[in-house]
Amino acid sequence: MQGNMMFQPLLISSLIEHAEQYHGDTEIISKNTDGSMTTTDWKHISRHAKQFAQCLKNLNVEQGQKVATIAWNNHRHLESWYAISGSGLICHTINPRLFPEQLIYIINDAQDQVILFDKTFLPLITGVKEHISCVKHFICLDDYDEAIVEALPEVLFYDDLIHAQTADFVWPQLDEQSASSMCYTSGTTGNPKGVLYSHRSTVLHSYAISLPDSLNLSAQDAVLPVVPMFHVNAWGTPYAAAMVGAKLVLPGPKLDGESLVSLIDEYQVSIALGVPTIWQGLLQAAKQVGSTLSSMNRNVVGGSACPPSMIESFKHDFQCDTIHAWGMTETSPLGTANQLKAKHAQLSQAAQFKLRLSQGRPPFGVQLRLASEENGTETVLNDGCTAGNLQIKGHWIVESYYGQKQNALTEDGWFDTGDIATLNEDGYLTICDRSKDLIKSGGEWISSVELENIAIAHPDIEVAAVIAAQHEKWDERPILIVKPVANSQVTEMDIIEFYSDKIAKWQIPDRVVFVDTMPIGGTGKILKKDLREQFGSVLSNIA
Incomplete structure (x- = not known):
């Protein structure tokens, strides 16, 4: 019936x-x-x-x-x-x-x-x-x-x-x-x-990103989508803003830190959304012009992993909570958003901060699982430690690519994201790396994301990327490419020593390469493919 x-x-x-x-x-x-x-x-x-x-x-x-x-x-x-x-x-x-x-x-x-x-x-x-x-x-x-x-x-x-x-x-x-x-x-x-x-997937996605445990959008908000409308539909915010009746502040072509600070302060933006490279510029500009970003109580970071130092700076310097999120074009894009649960109020501030470093948990409408490397349908433990291939299914997840008759799913109906991740018992997701960006050195895996997060916390580094370089003995070794802040005198040895008490010695990058500009793609992500082509052989003569 x-x-x-x-x-x-x-x-x-x-x-x-x-x-x-x-x-x-x-x-x-x-x-x-x-x-x-x-x-x-x-x-x-x-x-x-x-x-x-x-x-x-x-x-x-x-x-x-x-x-x-x-x-x-x-x-x-x-x-x-x-x-x-x-x-x-x-x-x-x-x-x-x-x-x-x-x-x-x-x-x-x-x-x-x-x-x-x-x-x-x-x-x-x-x-x-x-x-x-x-x-x-x-x-x-x-x-x-x-x-x-x-x-x-x-x-x-x-x-x-x-x-x-x-x-x-x-x-x-x-x-x-x-x-x-x-x-x-x-x-x-x-x-x-x-x-x-x-239409159905978009409307359901709009509901999902508006939920309190997601991006928490409402008619009381002034939303600044710095993420372009050509990047997965500005993460769905123009649709969700209409659904909840939020004010929209559309930034046009100028996405530099100073321009964004001006928009936030003049139009009392309460939530802004963008990739880490955007927020790095915003933080620097706000400090330079003396803005407190007083209206902005939260920002959303996606597109790539957010460095811990950035989350800490938003919170301590600007009283702004960072919502770490994860998704991709094939997921509309929301897959997870990091909001704490009631039980986490009992945790210490340090423990809460550590939890906020993850990409968060899925809203109703999507499911996540970790598949083993050996078997694409055999899952690994959700213990927050064991890594696996991240797979997803749900109401706004791709089934097949346009013009392709074969679907894009595993034999049992999940989409393999290409990310390596862990999940804890509450579903909190931590992206370890893209499978293609992991570095395998002497048979051991090294996460480029972890090394980048350490580097970006250095006060003299503006942008950082870690890639695998060819090595005659170890097959691959990590090297760090950095764009230093203006007028910095930082040396390669200074940065290598910065790693010494933060990670195992064998994981420390072999080289630091300084660049004036970093190749940035259309969605604001660093183009590691370009970096690998340019610097992938810098260690090839080192045994």
Whole structure:
């Protein structure tokens, strides 16, 4: 016997309708590509989304087709998201930091019909245009500019399009299992792989990240997603913000520490989200300008492991709790978030801090397990010590990649993440390393993450990365690549000695290499592949 309850499909359009109806006057702050600021609200975001949905219909873009965006976090980009997905199209966010060859591959693989772009990326568009014949329309999200028309004569302008429409577009009733948005992985070998999210998975994910034991979002928050909207949909925050009616502060293209401090203080941001490299710059800038970041009571760190010294600095210097989280493109992205349980209140501050260093525990909706290296379906103990291959399943986890008939799961239905991790009895996850970044020296494993966390705590180191270098005797040995802080006089021996009482002697890096810049990928992560190519043989003549 079925229950006697209404059924309504879980649709992205319902999120923006809710935000308009019950949080219409809640501010959306947007920094534009020219540096100017726009203040709007959920009511106008919703109205413009409907106007643009009608524009897309007039351009004969059919349900199920893809509309790509190459844009920063701003109000027009946000409006277009709801217009695209809400009208039954698929919103394909593209990372502009990819190589042109990758952009061409992704656009053609997705068969994008329309590309929306900020004028910042006009050179990208004109550079790849002749190789992407599938694209029928190019729409600039900035104001009319004769220079853009000269470079791209067929260009349309977003504001001109929506101002010619009314806001009486009616959102269609879609199958909640239909695709709503699309991202391509950035960490794979070979060509990037597409991940198609559904309306249902996105709405459920929005619930999950809003929970108190997750990111704890509410209508009382001012949310600053520093993580770009092209990086796994800004970790789902633009959807969750509409669901709970939160204020959004969209930072545009300038993500340097000083710009972010200014936004946080001026618009009273309560929660901000980004990768560790972003927060390193923010902490330095806040100290330099004398800001206390008084409004920000928590920040979310994901994308890569957060150094303990960073968590400590946010807490002790700025009274800001850091929520350590883990996820990936294939998990929408939330897999875990670190919030303490009631029983942990009895722990000492030192014990609580140690627990906060982990990536946290899964919310309802996903499950985690650790598989043994020998058998992909045989699990290891959840004792907080025994490492295994991290696998995940749940409502917003990928089943198969776009265009591939074979699913991406193990024979018993789990997705293998490629991470090596431990789980304790409460489900707290600690990522030991990416399997490809572990260093095997003389048959023993060394974690690059652990070595990096120690290095970044050194006051003279701004950014650090550890890679495996080839070694004639030990096969691989760790070397440390660092970008020192400005005007630092730190030496290689100073840094080697910094490790002496913090880790076993045989795990200490063999070399420290100083660099002026660190290769950073499109999602803010250090490109270890590039570092391995450049420095992987520096020990090859050492026996």
